[in-house]
Amino acid sequence: MTDRFTLAHRLSPDHFTTRLHADVRDGLTAAPKTLPPKWLYDTRGSELFEDITRLTEYYPTRAEDEVLDRHAADIARLTGADTLVELGSGSSAKTRRLLDALTAHGTLRRYAPVDVSPAALLAAGEALCRDRPGLRVAATVADFEAELVLPEPSGGPRLVAFLGSTIGNLPPARRSAFFSALRAALGGGDALLLGADLVKDPAVLLRAYDDPHGVTAEFNRNVLHMLNRELHADFAPGSFAHRAVWDAEAEQIEMRLRARTAQTVKLPPLDLSVDFADGEELRTETSAKFRRAGLTAELAHRGFGVRAWWTDERERFAVLLAVPD
CATH class of the missing domain: 3.40.50.150 (Vaccinia Virus protein VP39)
Known part of the structure; x- marks a missing residue:
């Protein structure tokens, strides 16, 4: 590596784990349930997002x-x-x-x-x-x-x-x-x-966040795969439907995952069990428009x-x- 490149580290070794645990505990025990959008972008999520950027919508x-x-x-x-x-x-x-x-x-x-x-x-x-x-x-x-x-x-x-x-x-x-x-x-x-x-036009926004090819839906559900991998959770990603919703008052798009059936998810490292009612939603991204x-x-x-x-x-x-x- 050339001496023209330097890489400084400002994050503690446990930063990822500490932040993930805090965000998941806070978000999944809130009403309504939420997760910060940054957790959508693990390696697989980043690959899927690159696919999204190439979609016409x-x-x-x-x-x-x-x-x-x-x-x-x-x-x-x-x-x-x-x-x-x-x-x-x-x-x-x-x-x-x-x-x-x-x-x-x-x-x-x-x-x-x-x-x-x-x-x-x-x-x-x-x-x-x-x-x-x-x-x-x-x-x-x-x-x-x-x-x-x-x-x-x-x-x-x-x-x-x-x-x-x-x-x-x-x-x-x-x-x-x-x-x-x-x-x-x-x-x-x-x-x-x-x-x-x-x-x-909300129709343009909704197509951008809920494409007919299902790529955005896979991207959204991938956060559940990440939680299964990192927190040994037992989410069944297929039991959640992807939704994009336009909030006209706040002028923002929200991505959500809606439980297709009532279910309980366990996250052992957090000593946490989370109940989802049939139709209950987990908000995974808020994207304000200006x-x-x-x-x-x-x-x-x-x-x-x-x-x-x-x-x-x-x-x-x-x-x-x-x-x-």
Whole structure:
């Protein structure tokens, strides 16, 4: 491995187990029952999500890619960033557009991906250092929801990218806290690049989260397989039906698993038995959809001014550039 790549670990060895136990205990004893959407993305879940992004019905990934293709050069020009930070970087695939644009602009010196997966960071770092001889990659294994970790400035502005509309998975209170923490960490000249899915025809949204091929249903039920594997639970995934529901008042899509019959599930490591009534639902994801005025106001309330707002041609998805006020 080149000396241009570093990998810092900010998570304790038992972080995964501790968080999973806490989230499952809290979520499955709540009313209604819930699980945080991050647990959908184990290895198999991540593979299924990649399949979802290629479905005709699932527009967000293609729409965001369209915006980045059209405006990466504008982003580089407006920010002049020498450090690109990416929260929840994964494979860093879509970030290559930004890396290319910032390199062409002549300012990029460092890429700082943050993710919970050391393997994903290592693979991405090796590939990027190989393909970009002048780039330094300073990766951090961290859970940005628990601790916001940003590299110190290195002489130039930082651009923090939070793409994929992951912001929609955070409930309003946690979203507000995230914006506040980010504002406190950023200084003059720094900027936030945020991907946000927009409110649109509910029929379009429902097709995106409940495709006719059953891929999203398999992705949703996979969280039960994960719980069986990690917690020795005895879920019967086939006894739960996938549902996507549009909450018009909250303007959010919810993914749920509905029990097809009354059943009891045991989770031995937690010394927990969970009863599901016939038809009872477990919410596995909440994905808020945004309007320009509302999101701009949210950011303003936490100290950010929106400097640029771009959408795809069909105005389904927005990528916005915000700066500390």
